[in-house]
Amino acid sequence: MNSQLSERAERLRQAINYHSYLYNVLDAPEISDAEYDALFNELRRLEEEFPALRTPDSPTQRVGGAVLEGFTKVAHPEPMLSLGNAFSGDELRAWRDRLVRLLPDIDTETLAYVVEPKIDGLTVVLHYEDGLFTLGATRGDGTTGEDITPNLRTLRDLPLRVPVSNTAAVVIDGATTLLTEPPTRLVVRGEAYMARADFERFQAEQAASSGKTYANPRNTAAGALRNLDTAVAASRPLRVLVYNVVVLEGSDWVPQTQWQALAYLRALGFPVSQENRRFEDFEALVAFVEGWQPRRSQLPFEVDGLVIKLDEFALQRRLGFAGKDPRWAIAFKYPGEEALTRLLEIRVNVGRTGTINPYAVLEPVQVGGVTVQHATLHNYDYVRDNDIRVGDTVAIKRAGDVIPQVLRPIVELRTGSELVWQMPDRCPVCGDPVVQPEGEVAYYCTNSSCPAQLVRGVEHFVSRGAMDIEGFGIKQAELFVEKNYITDLADIYSLPWDEIAALDGYGEKRVANLRSAVEQSKDRPLARLLTALGIRGVGGVVAESLADHFGSLDALMASAPEDLESIPGIGPKLAAGVANWFSHEANRRVVEKLRAAGVRSEIERQEAAAGSQPLAGQTWVITGVLPTLSREAASALIKAAGGKVTGSVSAKTTFLLAGDNAGSKLDKAGKLGVSVVDEEELRRMIG
Ligand SMILES: [Zn+2]
Structure with a gap:
């Protein structure tokens, strides 16, 4: 094979990996999707023709597809440790006082600390040889994990080669060090996870296709990474955040503190959390940690708590370990999110699509200041896969606004009298048979006039994330459906208020409030x-x-x-x-x-009346590579001029905006008689 081709392949790999880094890690793309695709396709074609050009850091390896026979065991270069916990500012201070006592010769005032979010994902260990990603492993038992390299390669923000950019540099105290050569050996630790929004979209797609829903982002990420079919990991939107340098050999520059290590990882091109903070003033740290809880629910990923580390590596080494816990680090957990209690009974309710959902009746327990008596069990598979039995002592979790859920049974506490649960074969509300459609996880009551479904539908309609009607909940939904006031969702806006005012417990005042809440909800976005x-x-x-x-x-x-x-x-x-x-x-x-009934059915437009816009009422499709505009820019221009942009050509398409290499859309436009314009023409049309 000629060296020109292999040079070209190398250039393409570098360019694609760099632009993928800009897009996936920095969220600051410099080229359009179409340009990226063009680079990617060229590399793929080259590799198909000359398979010897395919290297482990080739971005074409991210798409997955191989089915593995099993996972081999990998010994970790350093055992992974557990962390001690603190639940209050005072416990943090006690931890710091212990450190200070063990470092009598160090001026306490000079100690610095790093605070990092503890992401609720899967710990992964990533190995790089001469900059090349060669091995990735799960945490396993802390000493030995499993080799899941092919699955980890599919993570878009995991660098396949470092440094990602040839201008990578660390800046510490104003001094800049260029990182031109990769370290000969680098092992880092990080957390693979699924972002909340990605999880919600993924759930939506799954619910629509198979009815299968997943308990939480963590389980979904775990299931993908430990799947032998690498296409599963590739199809799930997983990400990684890296936070620890475990081994570093043959490097131009060696970090001396955790804060420097984070800067170094970021400079190499690893995704590193934006939430990390460094403190020299311990009281400021305590105040930050204590005040941080509200921030939790705003983060794009789920977090267990915070990790506080003594910054300086030399001092970390001096402090060593107490048992299995390093003395120089501690996890701060926010109180009361998890608790243990007895699972007394498993019941089912009927969801708004007719799904039969199991939930646990619990011995009442305090979690985060609230008494919890019920917790969701998601679906039958969840109960079976986690081996949750009636009579078990179970761990439950209640975080933020989320419905409490049963996490797992505490198997060690079993007495032998616990019972394995079965899905009932009749709907608890209407008595019709329960069925499980082929290929679905959910069980359903198939009676379309089952009153339970309408009640749930109403409950959902009025809920906080939906129309948010205050004072309207499951009790009202049940009552109004039972009284036949509500036969479909829209009946909520034509309730017989006089009759309701005559019902037990519904005084005039209460009805007036409820009525006005219903009225107000008409104006929701x-x-x-x-x-x-x-x-x-x-x-x-x-x-x-x-x-x-x-x-x-x-x-x-x-x-x-x-x-x-x-x-x-x-x-x-x-x-x-x-x-x-x-x-x-x-x-x-x-x-x-x-x-x-007057419920708002469009978004409020800030723009002037659509009629005055040049492309109002038009539907556009964009294809090919435009001379100067990226697709996003062209799309933004069209929308700003009142037009709509869709993905495929149909009879409803007004114009096809075509650039070079237009392909099948151009053919289709020809067949359907859709007018084709170029970029210049578009610019003329919008003036
Ligand atoms: Zn039913």
């Missing part, structure tokens, strides 16, 4: 209404995307599945599910009734 309708897979994130893209219920209802699919984060199954929901006559009727 469109995304809330879309969430409230209870379309399978459409939660807050997806609803926002839909509202943003279409702007009104009318436009959404008139859209084809292809239009839906052009929205980032919406896959074919979810698109089909949404289109299917709106195609049902009964659903369209409910939407009509809601609109007639």
Whole structure:
């Protein structure tokens, strides 16, 4: 093979890895998706023709597809340790006082500390030889993990070669060190995880396609990384954050503190948390840690707590370990999120799509200042896979606004009298048979007039994340459905208030409040209404995307599945599910009734009346490489001029904006008689 080709392949790998880093780690892309695709496709073609050009750091290896026979064991270069816990500022101070006593010759005032979020993911150990990612392992038992390298390669933000950029540099105290050569050996530790928003989108897509839902981001990430089919990991939006240098040999520059190590990792091109902080004043640290809790729910990922480390490595080494815990680090946990209690009984309720959902009746227990008596068990598979039995002592978790959930049984506490639970074969509400459709995890009551489904639908409609009607909850939903006041969701806006005022416990004042809350909810944003309708897979994130893209219920209802699919984060199954929901006559009727009741069905436009915009009412599709504009820029221009941009050419397309290498969309436009324009023409049209 000629050296020109291998040089070209090397250039392409470097360029793609660098631009992938800009996009996935820094969130600051410099080239368009189309340009990126062009680079990627060229490399893939080269590798297909000359397989010898395929290297371990080739970005084409990120797509997965290989099915592994098993995972081999990997010994960790250093055992992974547990951390001691602190639950209050005073416990942190006690920890610091111990350090100070063990370092009598050190001036306490000079000690510095680093605070890092403790991400609720899977710890991974990543090995690099001469800069090349060669091995990635799970935590395992702390001494030995499993080799999951092919799965880890699919993580878009995990660098396959470091340094990612040839201008990488660490700046410490104003001194800049260029990192031109990779270290000969580098082992780092990090946490692989799924971001909350990614998890929600992933859940939506799964719910729409198979009805399968996942308990939480952590389990979903774990299931992907420990799957023998690498395509599973590639198909799930996993990420990594790196926080520890375990081994470093043959490096231009060696960090002396944890803070420097984080800077070094970032400079090499690893994703490093933006939440990390360094403190020299311990009281400022305590205040930060104590005040940090509200921040938790705003982070893009789930967090167990914070980790506090003594900054200087030389002092860390001097302090060593107490048993298995390093003395120089401690985990700060926010109190009361987990508790142990007895699981007395497993019952089921009927969800709004007819799903039969198991939940636990618990011996009442305090968690985070609230008495918890019920906790979700998600689905039958969850109960079976975690071997949760009636009578078990179980760990439960309640975090933020999330419904409490049963995490796991404490198997050591079993007496032998615990009972394995079975899914009932009849719906507890209407008595119809319960079925599990082929390929789905969920069990369903298939009786479409089962009152439980409507009650749940109403409960969801009025809930905080949806139309947010204060004073309206499951009790009202049950009562009004039972009284036949509500036969579909839109009936919420035509309740017989006089009759309700005559009911037990509903005085005039209470009815007036409820009535005004119902009235106010008519003005909720469109995304809330879309969430409230209870379309399978459409939660807050997806609803926002839909509202943003279409702007009104009318436009959404008139859209084809292809239009839906052009929205980032919406896959074919979810698109089909949404289109299917709106195609049902009964659903369209409910939407009509809601609109007639005066519920807002479009987003508020800040722009002037659409008619005055040059591209108002037009639908555009973009294809090929444009001379100066990226696709995003072109799309933004069209939208700003009042037009709509979709992903595929159909009879509804007004114009196809085509650049070089336009391909199949251009052919289709030709067949359908859609007008084709170039960038210059677009610029002329929008003036
Ligand atoms: Zn039923």
